[in-house]
Amino acid sequence: MITLDLPEKKMNDEQAIREEVVTDSKTLSPSISLEVSIPWYSDSMKVLNHPSCVDRARDKKLQFNCLKLHGVPVAADKAVLVRQYVIPVFQTDVLAMYRSKSSYVWLANRSNRSRLPFQRVNATERSKEVQRAGRLAVRALYALGLDYGVVKIGVQPGNQLVVLDVIVEPKLNREMENGFVHSIYTYGKMLSSAVKPVKEVTIGADPEFIMQSQEGELVLASKYFPRHGRVGCDAVWHGNNRSDKPLVELRPKPSTHPRTLVVRMLQGMLYAAKKVNDASIRWLAGGMPYPGYPLGGHIHFSGVWLNFKLLRALDNYLALPLMLAEDPRGVKRRPNYGFLGDFRPQFHGGFEYRTLPSWLISPTLTKGVVALAQLIAAKYPYLRHDFLREYPVQKAYYRGNKEVIRGKLTEIWADLNSLSEYDHYRSDLDGFFEWMFTGKTWDESVDFRSRWKLPPFNRKGETP
Incomplete structure (x- = not known):
C-alpha cells in the first residue's frame, strides 16, 4: 500500500x-x-x-x-x-x-x-x-x-x-x-508543542485497593469511608444494595512533582489505617485480588495534549513493563478492564489513563509508575517504539504471556534512558526497571501495608 x-x-x-x-x-x-x-x-x-x-x-x-x-x-x-x-x-x-x-x-x-x-x-x-x-x-x-x-x-x-x-x-x-x-x-x-517540560505536566491518581477478613470474606469500604473525600469508596457496589461499596480509592491532590504525589498517597493510606484500625483485615492491591472485583491504578494528566500517540506511548512504555511484574491471576481483569488505550476525558480539561491495575503493591512500583507516567507524557514524541502495533504483542498482553513482553524490555528501558530527563527520575525509575528485569512478580494475596510500613493502630490511634 x-x-x-x-x-x-x-x-x-x-x-x-x-x-x-x-x-x-x-x-x-x-x-x-x-x-x-x-x-x-x-x-x-x-x-x-x-x-x-x-x-x-x-x-x-x-x-x-x-x-x-x-x-x-x-x-x-x-x-x-x-x-x-x-x-x-x-x-x-x-x-x-x-x-x-x-x-x-x-x-x-x-x-x-x-x-x-x-x-x-x-x-x-x-x-x-x-x-x-x-x-x-x-x-x-x-x-x-x-x-x-x-x-x-x-x-x-x-x-x-x-x-x-x-x-x-x-x-x-x-x-x-x-x-x-x-x-x-x-x-x-x-x-510542534507536543513535547513539554516535565514540570508543566500535572499528574494525579486514584489507585484502588480492597479489604479482606481473615476468613477470606469481603470487607466493605463503605463501612469505614464516605463516598467522597481524600480516601473514599469507588462507585462499584456489592450485591443488591448500592450503598454497599467494596473498593477503597485514594484521591491525593495532583502535583507536578511525582514524589509529592506519592507522599500524598502515603498520607491517605495512614489516614485509612486509622479509620479501619484493624490489623486482622488484609489490604490487597493488584489486578483482581478478590474474585469479581478488578482494581485500577488510574493516572490523571493535565497540561498535555490528549491524542492516540500519547496513549500508545503509555501502553508501550508503562503498561507493558508493569505487566511483567503482575500476579498471573491479574490477567483475568483483561480485556473487560485494563484494555489498551483506555482513557476518560475529565471535566478540568485533562484526562484519565485507565489501563493499569492497582500499583499500590509497593513503594518501588508506585514511585516508578508515577515518575514514568510524567516522563512519558512530557517526552513521548521522542519515543521510537510501538511494539503493540504487532498483533502477537497485543495477544501476549491480553493473555499474560510475559516472555514475549520481556523480549521488548531492554529496548523500552534503553529508549527511556536515552532521554536527558531520565536522570531527573533515575532513583525511582532504576528501582522500577530493576524489578522488571529480575522477573519477580507481586503476590496479590499479600497485605501491601507491610511494604509501605503502615502500622496497624490500636483503638487510641497509637501504634502498639
Whole structure:
C-alpha cells in the first residue's frame, strides 16, 4: 500500500491539505505521512494510519479477530439489528454521527445494508446510546492501531452495541471531508508543542485497593469511608444494595512533582489505617485480588495534549513493563478492564489513563509508575517504539504471556534512558526497571501495608 506524503509547506493550509488527502472520487487517503522537520521526533508521530494497520483493517477476518482480542463487541454473521450508526473518527474525536432512519429490523450481513437511509444525529443529543456509540467507535479505531476512519456500529435488540466495520478509505460527504481535513490540519499544528517540560505536566491518581477478613470474606469500604473525600469508596457496589461499596480509592491532590504525589498517597493510606484500625483485615492491591472485583491504578494528566500517540506511548512504555511484574491471576481483569488505550476525558480539561491495575503493591512500583507516567507524557514524541502495533504483542498482553513482553524490555528501558530527563527520575525509575528485569512478580494475596510500613493502630490511634 502506498502512503500519501503530505508536504510540510501544505500543512498550514486546509485547502491544500484537502487537495492532497481527498481523492477525485471523494474518498480519504488511507495512510498519510507528514513531512515535518521537527528534530528527534519518532516516525510514529509523523504517520497517520500506519500501512500495516490499514492492511489489517482491510482484511475483515483480521479486523474482527483484533477487535475481539481487545474486548470490542463485533456483530455475528447473521446478527439482528434495529439501528445502525456511521461515525467518522479522528483519534479521540467523534467528528459527526449518522443514524439509520428506518426502525425495522434487518440482518447485519444483508448486502444492501449500505444503502439504508441515514440522518445526521443532532450535535446536542446526549442520549446514553449516542454516547456509548461514540465511545465504542473511538475504542474500535484505537484497537486496530488506526488514527482515523469511519466506524459502523449496529444496535441489537436489548440495546447491545456491536461494531459492524471499520473503513480506512471511506467515501466522504461534505461534513466528513471538512472534519477530517480540519483534524489533520489541527494535528499538524499541535505537533510542534507536543513535547513539554516535565514540570508543566500535572499528574494525579486514584489507585484502588480492597479489604479482606481473615476468613477470606469481603470487607466493605463503605463501612469505614464516605463516598467522597481524600480516601473514599469507588462507585462499584456489592450485591443488591448500592450503598454497599467494596473498593477503597485514594484521591491525593495532583502535583507536578511525582514524589509529592506519592507522599500524598502515603498520607491517605495512614489516614485509612486509622479509620479501619484493624490489623486482622488484609489490604490487597493488584489486578483482581478478590474474585469479581478488578482494581485500577488510574493516572490523571493535565497540561498535555490528549491524542492516540500519547496513549500508545503509555501502553508501550508503562503498561507493558508493569505487566511483567503482575500476579498471573491479574490477567483475568483483561480485556473487560485494563484494555489498551483506555482513557476518560475529565471535566478540568485533562484526562484519565485507565489501563493499569492497582500499583499500590509497593513503594518501588508506585514511585516508578508515577515518575514514568510524567516522563512519558512530557517526552513521548521522542519515543521510537510501538511494539503493540504487532498483533502477537497485543495477544501476549491480553493473555499474560510475559516472555514475549520481556523480549521488548531492554529496548523500552534503553529508549527511556536515552532521554536527558531520565536522570531527573533515575532513583525511582532504576528501582522500577530493576524489578522488571529480575522477573519477580507481586503476590496479590499479600497485605501491601507491610511494604509501605503502615502500622496497624490500636483503638487510641497509637501504634502498639
